[in-house]
Amino acid sequence: MLPTPDTSHVAYERVYEPAEDSFLLLDTLSSPSETSFLQTRFYVSPASGTPTPPEPLVVEIGPGSGVVIAFVTAHASTLLGTRNILTGAVDMNAYACAATTETVRRAVTSNPATASMAFLGAVQGDLVSPLRDHSVDVLIFNPPYVPTAQLPSREELPDGGRIDTENAFDEDSYLLSLSYAGGQDGMETTDRLLDSLPRVLSDRGCAYVLLCAQNKPEEVKERARCLGGGTWKVETVGLSGNQAGWEKLQIIRICREM
């Protein structure tokens, strides 16, 4: 087991605390089958005589505490075969961006022999909207997947949507609800992310997306296959140990044909 990044500095009243879904992502990304997939796709040993491909950019959308992207950044050479990767993150929540930056800093400091030195930063934004077309090689998304009547909205706040310090509790609960409330089938945000994959993934790009049973994973996978006109490969690459509960989780890997 690779060490899990330290998130003891994170204020969990406004940033999602690492939970079963986060740990399933860590287990999946470090599983022998996924490290082998990633290394085959993105890394060529200099000893092979073939030119090394350009460094892959790994971006996590909605990192929360930053535990997953810090894990990838800190264990870059174990997971991707080389320390020479770029990483970054986008989150709606400014506190999550700050928490992620610190979690990555700590994890890199604790794992100097395997870490990437090129964490670009965390920016505040809506999903992939600030990212350039075809820039992302590996996208990681642990979405707000819990089915809810509606998506969180600032307009629902009692004073008509303005956030100020007297409303700190409302703001904290708004920020936390962003991290789990998924609307219809828990898929409203994930659907938007899936729709943006053809724009943002590079020619060799792939995406890891976490789903729960209520998201109707088989339907999601079928829809994801059609993103590239039916040529994209979509597989379940991780399953949570707790298969009895309704909230059983899985990770799907969506990838462009190379």
Add this chain to the structure above:
Amino acid sequence: MKVLSLNFLTCAVKTCKTQSDSYPLHPKDAELVQDDIELNEAFLINLLPRIDWKALSTTATELGFPALPSTPPTPEDLRADAKTLRDLHNLLLETQMVEGKLVCASCGHEYAVREGIANFLLPSHLV
């Protein structure tokens, strides 16, 4: 946020995605800090093919760095030119923008950067 990240970021406004002047974003009132990071020649050489050189040249000039060569250096150029390697390493990896704004030349929107975090959330009339 590292200066390198500006090469991967663009205006979040949907209608700007097809406008060529929405990229790169233009730093304004930028406050920079320098980290001390070990230089990795192989990393920089393999980074160049995925850098938009024209955008990087614009960013470098606007941040007050010396002008970059008009065409990207080849791997051979870089291996033979310690100074260019050092300058690129400093610009791309060691320099962080911590305060200021990033401005879209297409729609004029200014994205604030505070404590190293740029805010790309749009006001509702621009979504």
